[in-house]
Amino acid sequence: TGYVTLDPGFVNTASCASAITYIDGDAGILRYRGYPIEELAEKSTFLETSYLLIHGELPTPAQLSEFEEQIKHRTLLHERFKSFFSGFPSSAHPMAVVSSAVSALATYYPDSLDPFDQEQVDISSVRLMAKLPTIAAYAYKSSVGQPLLYPDNSLGYVENFLRMTFGFPAQNYEVDPEIAKILDMLFILHADHEQNCSTSTVRLVGSSNANLFSSVSAGVNALWGPLHGGANQAVLEMLEGIHSSGDDVRSFVNKVKNKEDGVKLMGFGHRVYRNYDPRAAVVKKATRKVLDTLGVQDPLLDLAMQLEEVALADDYFVERKLYPNVDFYTGVIYKALGFPVNAFTVLFALGRLPGWIAQWREMITDPATKIGRPRQVYVGAPERHYPNA
Numbered sequence: 001t002g003y004v005t006l007d008p009g010f011v012n013t014a015s016c017a018s019a020i021t022y023i024d025g026d027a028g029i030l031r032y033r034g035y036p037i038e039e040l041a042e043k044s045t046f047l048e049t050s051y052l053l054i055h056g057e058l059p060t061p062a063q064l065s066e067f068e069e070q071i072k073h074r075t076l077l078h079e080r081f082k083s084f085f086s087g088f089p090s091s092a093h094p095m096a097v098v099s100s101a102v103s104a105l106a107t108y109y110p111d112s113l114d115p116f117d118q119e120q121v122d123i124s125s126v127r128l129m130a131k132l133p134t135i136a137a138y139a140y141k142s143s144v145g146q147p148l149l150y151p152d153n154s155l156g157y158v159e160n161f162l163r164m165t166f167g168f169p170a171q172n173y174e175v176d177p178e179i180a181k182i183l184d185m186l187f188i189l190h191a192d193h194e195q196n197c198s199t200s201t202v203r204l205v206g207s208s209n210a211n212l213f214s215s216v217s218a219g220v221n222a223l224w225g226p227l228h229g230g231a232n233q234a235v236l237e238m239l240e241g242i243h244s245s246g247d248d249v250r251s252f253v254n255k256v257k258n259k260e261d262g263v264k265l266m267g268f269g270h271r272v273y274r275n276y277d278p279r280a281a282v283v284k285k286a287t288r289k290v291l292d293t294l295g296v297q298d299p300l301l302d303l304a305m306q307l308e309e310v311a312l313a314d315d316y317f318v319e320r321k322l323y324p325n326v327d328f329y330t331g332v333i334y335k336a337l338g339f340p341v342n343a344f345t346v347l348f349a350l351g352r353l354p355g356w357i358a359q360w361r362e363m364i365t366d367p368a369t370k371i372g373r374p375r376q377v378y379v380g381a382p383e384r385h386y387p388n389a
């Protein structure tokens, strides 16, 4: 193997063949299993889309209700697992708590860790889908020092998550159906995005035949970074920073253009899209709707819209084909819903979960899969000898 090509960041190297998600970055097209994201966002539900991603076809009504039931029956965490959350400081970032908890699921379910046993893989897929909202809600509850709520399985997937997050024991928690629908739709938009950093991580870890829980836990950690899913938190912090400093949008954009202190316009740009991210277009519309439904006025939304307008008219962004990505507007919605800024990326993880599962399953059953083991170009010292004493 004399000849190795260097491709930092895999800009031009495909790591696998996949039948799950199609992106045409120049045209701004995104499809799951052939279905345009806009149609799924409008007509599907998150669990139906999850089934589609994981199993390849839209479920029949009977298949969907069986899938929903299987998930409902596994939303509880083992009682002992609950003490896990009190082991972290209340200032813990929830992404660190969530990835640890996902990793810890492998300790509770040693019966479903064999990557080559179809039944075990099915059970661990369902367990992950069922338990991640509970884990996410408990990470939040323990950070704010509130009691944990058991899941209420009479509720839908998103309603249950919202209630476990914002409800209190022995109190009614009315979930506004409009809000639940929008969060469900946001989860659909995040559900898969082919070989992004976290998904590639899930596949790479899984390629060593590591179990699904361990692989997904690594994916959660990869997602946390601000260049990836962590961008939704970074965008809101950027908007708050501009707002509180009284900086005007133009001078912030100039700072970005001049690369002052490495400042970037967070929520802009994408490795694959060289056009408007189709997810961002849907989120932008939803943002206005959420604020109107909740009767919230947030100056950060106006600020974001001004930033977008100024950036899209500026040569720096035009030449580099930088457009808003999915993370640009989601933070404004999550904030309006009452989530703390450091929980935003957890919401991304909840949405991305079926994609990670589907991609891991595709990887493990693909006869072409080999352990991921990139080569390198060695640039270190030539052979030299340890000095004699």
Ligand code: CMC
Binding pocket: 009, 196, 226, 227, 228, 229, 230, 231, 256, 263, 264, 265, 266, 267, 268, 269, 270, 271, 272, 320, 322, 325, 326, 327
């Ligand atoms: N603000 C300012 N300049 C930018 C930005 C930005 N957000 N994004 C890219 N550029 C510039 C970059 O500096 C480079 O300029 P030059 O040619 O002068 O050096 C040029 O555009 C090409 O960028 P790149 O860094 O080579 O592009 P990449 O494909 O390696 O990076 C990215 C993609 C998403 C990491 C990057 O656009 C970025 O850092 N964006 C901000 C973070 C962000 O919003 N991430 C969320 C991505 S979408 C959801 C997800 O995946 O989680």
